[in-house]
Amino acid sequence: MRKDPESMRKSPRQSRAQQTLDDIFEATARIFEAGTPAPLNTNKVAERAGVSIGTLYYYFPNKQTLLRAMALREIKRQEARFLACIAAARPEGRYAVARAVVREAMAPLNGRKEVRRYLMVQVGLEPVVHQSLYAALNRVTDNLLEAVEIDPVIVSPERHFLLLRAMLGPVRAAALNVPQMLASPAFENELVTQFVAQLTALQSEPPR
């Protein structure tokens, strides 16, 4: 990996190019979920995507850039899913929203677990990536507060930051160590309870 430009080499101008790009992304994802133990390699990605290795490097100047692009894509997708489930649960009230968010956090780990693990490991430390994740979580939190009718401005930055992350950390730990916990209603209930407790606290006590 010689150079490391921030972004892709080419923005596709022909329609087939967009298809190729998607093929590459999906192939990369599938390799992980298929449980290949060996670490990703560009030849495998290309082969699995049904394109030549040259094509892969036509779009991405190096492996890092491909992984970075995938990470940003996963982050966007996850944000969209959170926003969607919040919107769907909103009419049913605060409790429903909390539960929806918790479930969404627990759900996708079955099926997208490996890609994310790997991506976060490989490019998670890159500023572009973790800042993008940070921004996405901020937007989700804002959206969530709005859905449960809490004015975001009364929430201190620290609480804002904690709200989702106090839940996401344990979920990830469970996925790794005690996968069966992800299927346990008791665990889900506990997370929802704490989540709602946080939301309630946001209103009763004035932010510092």
Add this chain to the structure above:
Amino acid sequence: MRKDPESMRKSPRQSRAQQTLDDIFEATARIFEAGTPAPLNTNKVAERAGVSIGTLYYYFPNKQTLLRAMALREIKRQEARFLACIAAARPEGRYAVARAVVREAMAPLNGRKEVRRYLMVQVGLEPVVHQSLYAALNRVTDNLLEAVEIDPVIVSPERHFLLLRAMLGPVRAAALNVPQMLASPAFENELVTQFVAQLTALQSEPPR
């Protein structure tokens, strides 16, 4: 990496050998903390440790085994630190204990961050390692509960699992995205507050 015996080749009894081992561990750790972006390789470790690559392979049959041993060592050290700070704060009561644990969680990330990240990435999926981490956190939680005089048996496994992890996740996220938050008293207070709230809840509400 052809073979992968569970443990180290030799348990050195001579002090010189123990010194060599420690050198190797510390060299590996320093490579990360020095911010080397390039991925670790065994030759680099050996050179940095001031031993020959042959010596490294005399002690460890392969790279995995070295990394695994390091991971287990880090886990043990972290457990010891938690236990120590709990013991120290115990006489001052529940609040002090909570704050001590939060501070310990926030502190070491400055200085040992990279090694851990890398180790967890490389060998974190190995059962020996994540089970060891799981067990260590369990012991710390038990110790903590005992220190604040809560009977562990009345605590549901889910709550037991959540207690520390609801705090560790956000702390890691902060270290990555908003490092200045780790120095913010507001953030620390928030974590302590939620932590104490959890402890209190453990007593008032009976587990499911």
Add this chain to the structure above:
Amino acid sequence: MRKDPESMRKSPRQSRAQQTLDDIFEATARIFEAGTPAPLNTNKVAERAGVSIGTLYYYFPNKQTLLRAMALREIKRQEARFLACIAAARPEGRYAVARAVVREAMAPLNGRKEVRRYLMVQVGLEPVVHQSLYAALNRVTDNLLEAVEIDPVIVSPERHFLLLRAMLGPVRAAALNVPQMLASPAFENELVTQFVAQLTALQSEPPR
């Protein structure tokens, strides 16, 4: 070729290592003289040297460095040959020295032509290399002047610079375009005549 450190990775400490190094150098040279049309590649060099590709990279961090080391070695060898032939011809007087130098310039092109061409093309522009060549030619010129009993200090830098190069340029051109000229006594005589004329001029006319 990622990085480009000035020099070799390792200085051999074991005796077999020096042998390996020589093998690599000679193999590289032989590949050219064998008339392989395709440009040099590191795998071929290793194979021809009878070492593995890993060994080659154990000594040289990259291809550039190998070529640079070879270029410097060729320059040193050529200098040595010039100095030797000057010393040998010295007792026979100015004319003999001039002819010896001209012959030496014409001779090695049969047998070492291709390596040099390639090396000068590949690394000739690198400061280390062309400065080394410059210095070598300076030393040869000084030695030559001394051999014909001309005090170097009375020679202007411009004339000093021209003395050998006015001959080397045409020799190279002939080697490329009219190889049979290198075997022609008339050509040799012409070069010797001009060379002696230059030497004579150095004494009669005071330097500017």
Add this chain to the structure above:
Amino acid sequence: MRKDPESMRKSPRQSRAQQTLDDIFEATARIFEAGTPAPLNTNKVAERAGVSIGTLYYYFPNKQTLLRAMALREIKRQEARFLACIAAARPEGRYAVARAVVREAMAPLNGRKEVRRYLMVQVGLEPVVHQSLYAALNRVTDNLLEAVEIDPVIVSPERHFLLLRAMLGPVRAAALNVPQMLASPAFENELVTQFVAQLTALQSEPPR
């Protein structure tokens, strides 16, 4: 590079096509003079020329052919410049002609140095190219002799060959190692002196 027809695929008759060709040539030249260290590649040439890679391959069946065409073009241009400066200086006599030729040799190296180096390296060994260069220098020499009123037929092939080359070699060496020498009047004078000395010798001594 599979096939290698001697010449260009199409002799463009439309002015647009000629423009495209010139763009390609100039782009290639500029890549070098801009000091790009990375070796030339056809995609870069096309991009820099503002044409698609497909267009480049419409005009040239392969890379060799493009480079060869460029080399022949450079040679022609340089010949034209020499002939022009000889013609211009002719009325002012032998000394003026000699100085004009020396200056022309020194001048263009600032600005066209890299392209020529590269071209001579890449295609300089091809018979078409070096014979073309040889012929061009022959014509310039003939023209020069005529301008100073020396009958070419009395000049031996060896002296004919040496006349210009004894000057061109040192000029190139100076450009590489001691660029400031190219601006030094002393160096220019020295070259002119030797050049005139050669011309004079051509008349006084009968060729062998």
Add this chain to the structure above:
DNA sequence: GATGAATGAGAATTCATTCAT
């Protein structure tokens, strides 16, 4: 005439590991 996406053989380089000394 022109485009640019796609190809794939081939080249450079890495690094875990072995083994003679």
Add this chain to the structure above:
DNA sequence: GATGAATGAATTCTCATTCAT
């Protein structure tokens, strides 16, 4: 116990060239 030279399979990446549109 210790050394470090040597290995080579595996991986990343390049670039001349083709061809459907």
